[in-house]
Amino acid sequence: MxxxxxxxxxxxxxxxxxxxxxxxxxxxxxxxELKAFPYTEKLQQLYAQLLETQIIVVVSPTAVNIGMQYLQQSGVLQSQLDHIQWIAVGQTTAQSLEIYGIQSLIPAVESSEGMLSLPIFQDLPHLKKIAFWRGEGGRQFMMQHCLDHHIEVLNFLLYERYCPxxxxxxxxxxxxxxxxxxxxxxxxxxxxxxxxxxxxxxxxxxxxxxxxxxxxxxxxxxxxxxxxxxxxxxxxxxxxxxxxxxxxxxxxxxxxxxxx
Structure with a gap:
């Protein structure tokens, strides 16, 4: 086999x-294969908005590593994000977040549908702003679902994906x-x-x-x-x-x- x-x-x-x-x-x-996008003024503006964000969805260990690197570069302190609920797409991503002392929710099914089935998404009227740390082309379905429910989406494009x-x-x-x-x-x-x-x-x-x-x-x-x-x-x-x-x-x- x-x-x-x-x-x-x-x-x-x-x-x-x-x-x-x-x-x-x-x-x-x-x-x-995954390659980081450069840090830009647009990303700087997105990081500043995390202070008013309720949820950060992290889609991969790569998104964790690049996202945290750029967080330090942005000048926003990790301690300023203590109010945020982090969501990891799966166990490996959650373990990467734990390295930074961050606990996250993990869906039973490691997919957009799995994340949307988490209890936190069952009370959508109380969600106003959500951030996605992701790669190019990923999580379109989940982001559209949030937009359809009038939740502001912060789209952190952190890396590109291509065939090696x-x-x-x-x-x-x-x-x-x-x-x-x-x-x-x-x-x-x-x-x-x-x-x-x-x-x-x-x-x-x-x-x-x-x-x-x-x-x-x-x-x-x-x-x-x-x-x-x-x-x-x-x-x-x-x-x-x-x-x-x-x-x-x-x-x-x-x-x-x-x-x-």
Whole structure:
């Protein structure tokens, strides 16, 4: 059995090690690379508004690290944000916040829908201003939901996301291996951006695309893949997962194999 680990290079190790210990061969193929945007006057103005903000949503460990670095640069003291409720998209992001002494709420499902299901969002009339520490292209659904409920959104674009240059060469190796030995691969899909990059890579290799069982994070992303599958008449399997913790991924694979 082989698993394609598409996580960014700095987040892939824990999952790879967990799977390898369980006898699963892992192909490292990062579909996203993250690079900080420069600190700008616009970001300076956004940081100043955090003093009047009720919630900060942090979408990744990268957003934590860049966001806290720029917070220091802004001149706003972390102690001035004690009134804020922090929300982390998942356990790893929450652990990154804990390094800075910040406790955060964590959703059961590590997705926008999961965060919106937190009790704090059930009392929307009392929410006036919310900040998002995020990367380019991320959390559009959640931000739009807040805007639709007349909540002011502070959009902190902290980093860009793109497919690494080295991935194309790694993908060519994967295609060569697959051509010699066709098999079923397992893969996590954690964002629409990474899924689009995978579709682009597989444009001329539909057999490989359809030889994967996709473990999809959250209902909304699951529906994106289901739509693309139906629209292009692909034949691949997909299943939902609640989070990207290595044990969760491993247990889901084991569960699905028992059902075969």
């Amino acid at each position: 082989q698993f394609i680990n598409t996580r960014p290079a700095d987040r892939a190790q824990a999952l790879t090690e967990c799977l390898v210990r369980s006898g699963i061969q892992v192909v490292d193929l990062p579909l996203l 240059e080295s991935t194309e060469a790694k993908f060519s190796q994967l295609v060569a291996t697959f051509s010699k030995n066709p098999q079923i691969y397992w893969m996590c899909v954690s964002s629409e951006a990474s899924w689009k990059n995978w579709l682009s890579l597989c444009r001329e290799h539909p057999c490989l695309l359809q030889s994967c069982h996709y473990l999809v994070l959250g209902e909304r992303l699951y529906q994106v893949l289901q739509h693309d599958k139906n629209n292009a008449q692909y034949h691949f399997k997909l299943s939902k997962i609640l989070n990207l913790q290595p044990n969760t991924v491993l247990e889901k694979i084991a569960e699905l194999q028992r059902e075969l």
